Amino acid sequence: MQFKDIVGQRDTIQRLTSIIDSGRVSHAQMLLGEAEVTMPLAWAYLQYLCCENRHDGDSCGECPSCKKIASLMHPDLHFIFPTATTSRVKEKPWSGEFQGEFRDFMLQTQGRGNIDDWYEALGIENKQGLIRELDADSVVSALSLKAYEGGWRMMVVWMAEKMNESFANKLLKTLEEPLPGTLIMLLCESDERLLPTIRSRVQTIKLKTESGETKEESNPEFAEMLVSWLRMLFKLKMKELSAQVDKMAGLNREQLKLFLQYALKVMRDCFLNSAAGVECHLGSGDEKFDAQFPKMITVNNIELIEEALNDAIFAVERNAYAKIALMELSFRMSKALKKR
């Protein structure tokens, strides 16, 4: 991967190349932004770092190092990423078990795959992937080895927010006593879940989104699902509602969480529309509904609605039974809508 293969992100690329050009490469760095953007950047960055013939602010793409990094076959480049049990790996899943799958996935998507794409490629169905203690042991051993190529030993932690506590504690030790010639790169979509002690030990580069549009907003399936659910909350016919809830509960956990976050954002937009006339687009395909619905969200119910949605998001994160969480949410929302 070369910087020239990346669309946009010119400011970030300039910052990354200047870190390397100035020879002040920190041993722990974090790229904060969507996985689709951070992975290609990290890939091009490490290729630039190892290139034997850098020129014009990019790697050459031709030297042996470039070729090894481009094919993700560099012996000193290691990846840690979330995993879960699969039909093949029935217990103790960790990144080491899935290196081949991960490399294929990244080569196929050219680093632009996101966490849902990865879970699908991995075939973990509705389970939540995690980065665990076993992964941490591999960080320590890989980084304490002598570099095969005599250069940097590089460890990329993809979707770092998926690390559990024992991984975080071991990582912290490595960050506190860095080995010379090692580079740990965390790629993270949201750093709120990282220990503050980790955040304070990494040099963070926060990425700008290209369009300012979030992933959830661009999912037309979510818009359709949300609108049909909202319609049902007014009449509350149990049979129909139950079928609708089944459909929503059929999303995998990550998707369901994104859907609920999307719903929360739409509710806030609707409130801003009714309270302050800020434009909002429900995208139901029914102009009357789009015009009428935002009026239902007022100062009298926005807090109740936010609370109900946040509780549901929390329940989904905690692996609660999705259908029950969604039924409860439906009743609370229905009640709140009547309070306008």
Ligand SMILES: [Zn+2]
């Ligand atoms: Zn090169």
